[in-house]
Amino acid sequence: MFIDKSMTRDVLTVRPETGILAAQTLMAQNRIRHLPVVVEDDILVGIVTDRDIRSAMPASILSEAEKASEERRLAFMKVKDIMTANPVTVSPAQTLEDALLMMQNLKVGAFPVVDPEGKLKGIISMRDLTRAFVNVLGLQEPGALIGIVVENEQGQMKKIVDAITEQGVSFGSILVSRVWDEGKRAVFPYLLTSNISKVKNRLRELGFTLLDPMDWYLDQLPKR
Amino acid sequence: MRRTGLVYDERFKLHKTGPGHPEAPERLTVILHGLEAADLLPKLIPIPATAAEMRWVETVHSPEYIHRFEQACLLDLGELDSADNQICPQTYETALLAVGGILNAVDMLMEGKIDNAFCAVRPPGHHAERSEALGFCFFNNVAIAARYLQIRWKVGRVGIVDFDVHHGNGTQHIFEGDPNVFYYSIHEHPSFAYPGTGREFEKGSCSGLETTLNSTILPGQGDEEYRRKIMRDLIPAFDEFMPEVVLLSAGFDAHVADDMSDIKLSTEGFSWIMKRLFRMAVQYADGRLISVLEGGYSLDVLPELIRNHVQILLDL
Numbered sequence: 389m390f391i392d393k394s395m396t397r398d399v400l401t402v403r404p405e406t407g408i409l410a411a412q413t414l415m416a417q418n419r420i421r422h423l424p425v426v427v428e429d430d431i432l433v434g435i436v437t438d439r440d441i442r443s444a445m446p447a448s449i450l451s452e453a454e455k456a457s458e459e460r461r462l463a464f465m466k467v468k469d470i471m472t473a474n475p476v477t478v479s480p481a482q483t484l485e486d487a488l489l490m491m492q493n494l495k496v497g498a499f500p501v502v503d504p505e506g507k508l509k510g511i512i513s514m515r516d517l518t519r520a521f522v523n524v525l526g527l528q529e530p531g532a533l534i535g536i537v538v539e540n541e542q543g544q545m546k547k548i549v550d551a552i553t554e555q556g557v558s559f560g561s562i563l564v565s566r567v568w569d570e571g572k573r574a575v576f577p578y579l580l581t582s583n584i585s586k587v588k589n590r591l592r593e594l595g596f597t598l599l600d601p602m603d604w605y606l607d608q609l610p611k612r
Numbered sequence: 613m614r615r616t617g618l619v620y621d622e623r624f625k626l627h628k629t630g631p632g633h634p635e636a637p638e639r640l641t642v643i644l645h646g647l648e649a650a651d652l653l654p655k656l657i658p659i660p661a662t663a664a665e666m667r668w669v670e671t672v673h674s675p676e677y678i679h680r681f682e683q684a685c686l687l688d689l690g691e692l693d694s695a696d697n698q699i700c701p702q703t704y705e706t707a708l709l710a711v712g713g714i715l716n717a718v719d720m721l722m723e724g725k726i727d728n729a730f731c732a733v734r735p736p737g738h739h740a741e742r743s744e745a746l747g748f749c750f751f752n753n754v755a756i757a758a759r760y761l762q763i764r765w766k767v768g769r770v771g772i773v774d775f776d777v778h779h780g781n782g783t784q785h786i787f788e789g790d791p792n793v794f795y796y797s798i799h800e801h802p803s804f805a806y807p808g809t810g811r812e813f814e815k816g817s818c819s820g821l822e823t824t825l826n827s828t829i830l831p832g833q834g835d836e837e838y839r840r841k842i843m844r845d846l847i848p849a850f851d852e853f854m855p856e857v858v859l860l861s862a863g864f865d866a867h868v869a870d871d872m873s874d875i876k877l878s879t880e881g882f883s884w885i886m887k888r889l890f891r892m893a894v895q896y897a898d899g900r901l902i903s904v905l906e907g908g909y910s911l912d913v914l915p916e917l918i919r920n921h922v923q924i925l926l927d928l
Contacts, residue, residue: 530746530807530809531806531808532806556695578808581694581696581806584806585872
C-alpha cells in the first residue's frame with residue numbers, strides 16, 4: 389500500500405515564471421486543482437492551487453474601472469508570486485495511510501510526491517486515495533457483507549476466520565471498527581459468496597452476535 | 613384464460629449442486645408438485661427443452677468461457693470460477709437445455725402460438741457475466757433470450773424486469789451500452805446483500821439514453837417498499853421506454869420465509885408485483901411476456917408462489 393503504486397504519475401506542472409492566467413486555464417481544462425511548480429530536472433519548488441488563484445482575482449465588489457486595472461496587473465503576475473514555496477511533500481515509499489492521516493491533520497487535498505533529491509515523481513490526491521480504498525474494500529467484487537460484534541479479546545478474529553473458512557467461503561476483505569460499544573469492536577468480513585445464511589447460522593451457533601441492519605431500521609420506524 | 617406456455621424438463625434436475633446447496637434440484641420437484649396439485653398442468657401448453665444453438669449463446673458469452681465451462685464439466689472439476697458455482701458432468705448440457713427451452717418459448721410467443729410463458733429452469737442465469745460464472749449461474753438465460761429477440765425476431769425494444777432479491781449484475785453489465793434493452797432490477801440494497809452491485813446511481817452508460825434502473829430495498833422492508841419503488845421507478849421508466857416484449861427474471865427469494873435474504877416480501881406482495889407487471893406488459897407489449905425462474909430457495913413457499921405466478925399468467 390505504498391504511495392508509489394497509487395499516485396498519479398503524469399503530473400501537469402508549471403514553472404515559477406508561468407503566468408497565473410495560464411495556470412488557471414491549465415487547471416480548468418484538465419479539471420485539476422493542484423499544480424506543482426518545478427524548475428530544471430523536475431525539481432519541485434512550490435505548489436499552486438485553484439484557491440491561490442481565486443484569492444488573487446479581483447474582488448467582485450470592485451468597480452468596473454478598478455477591476456480592469458486589477459486584471460491588467462494580473463496579466464503580468466507569475467505563479468511564483470502566489471505559490472506556496474516548499475510545500476509539504478510525501479515520498480513514494482510512504483504509505484497510503486500516511487497520506488490519509490496527513491490529509492486529515494493538515495487539511496490539504498493533495499501532496500506532490502518527491503524523491504530524496506527533491507525531484508517530482510507524481511502527485512497523490514484525495515481522488516487517488518478514494519480509488520485505492522474502494523479497491524481495498526473490494527467493493528468491485530461480487531460479495532456480501534456481514535457484521536459481527538466481538539469482545540476486545542485475543543483470538544476472536546481467528547475464530548471468525550476459521551468458522552467462515554470451514555464453510556468453504558473466501559474473503560474479499562475484513563474491516564474492523566475499533567470502538568463499537570463498551571469493551572467491544574465490530575468486525576465486517578466481506579465474503580465472496582451469495583450463500584451467507586449458512587455462514588451467519590454457523591457464527592450464531594458459535595455464540596457470536598451478528599449485527600442486524602434491521603435493528604437500526606426498526607428503530608427508525610414511527611412507534612405505533 | 614390465456615395461452616400460457618410452460619418450459620419444464622426433468623433433465624433440468626440433472627445439474628447437481630451437492631448436499632446442502634440451496635440451488636437444489638428439489639426446487640423444481642416442489643414447483644411441479646404445486647402446479648399439479650392446483651390442477652394447472654393441463655391448462656399449460658408444454659414447451660420442449662432442446663439444446664440451444666451455440667451461435668445464440670455466443671451473442672452473450674465469449675467462446676473462451678463457453679469452452680472453459682464445457683471442459684470443467686467434462687473433467688468433473690466440481691466447481692467453475694468459485695465454490696458457489698458447483699457443477700457436475702451434466703451441468704453444461706443442462707444449462708444449454710435451459711437456454712434452448714427459453715428460446716423455444718420465444719419462438720412460440722413470436723409465432724403467436726402462446727400469449728406468455730413461464731420457464732421453470734435450472735440453473736439460473738442473471739449473475740452470469742460474459743466470461744464468468746457467478747452466484748450459481750452459468751449462462752445468462754434472460755440475456756440470451758433478449759439478444760435472440762433482437763437478432764432473430766428483430767424486436768426493437770426489449771424490457772427486462774428482475775425481481776429476484778439479488779441484483780442481476782450479469783444482465784445489467786451485458787446490456788449497459790445497449791439503448792434498446794432496458795434492464796430494471798429491484799433487490800436488496802448492495803451494502804447488505806450479494807452481489808454488492810445495483811446501486812441507485814447506476815443508470816447505464818449509453819450516451820444520453822439511460823436504460824438501466826435499480827431500486828434498492830433495505831433489510832427488513834417488504835410489500836410497502838416494493839410497491840412504492842415499483843410505482844416510483846419502474847412504471848414511469850417503462851412508460852417512456854415502451855418495451856415491445858417483456859422478459860422477467862423471476863426470483864422468489866425476497867419472500868419472508870426465504871433465508872437467502874433479509875427482505876420480507878409476503879405471498880400477497882409477490883402477487884401484487886406480478887399483476888402490476890402483467891398489466892404493464894399488456895399496456896405496452898401486447899401482453900407479450902416470458903417469465904424465467906431465477907432464485908427462490910424456500911421449498912416450503914416456492915410451490916404456492918409459482919402457482920400464484922402462473923395463475924396470473926393464465927389470467928385465472
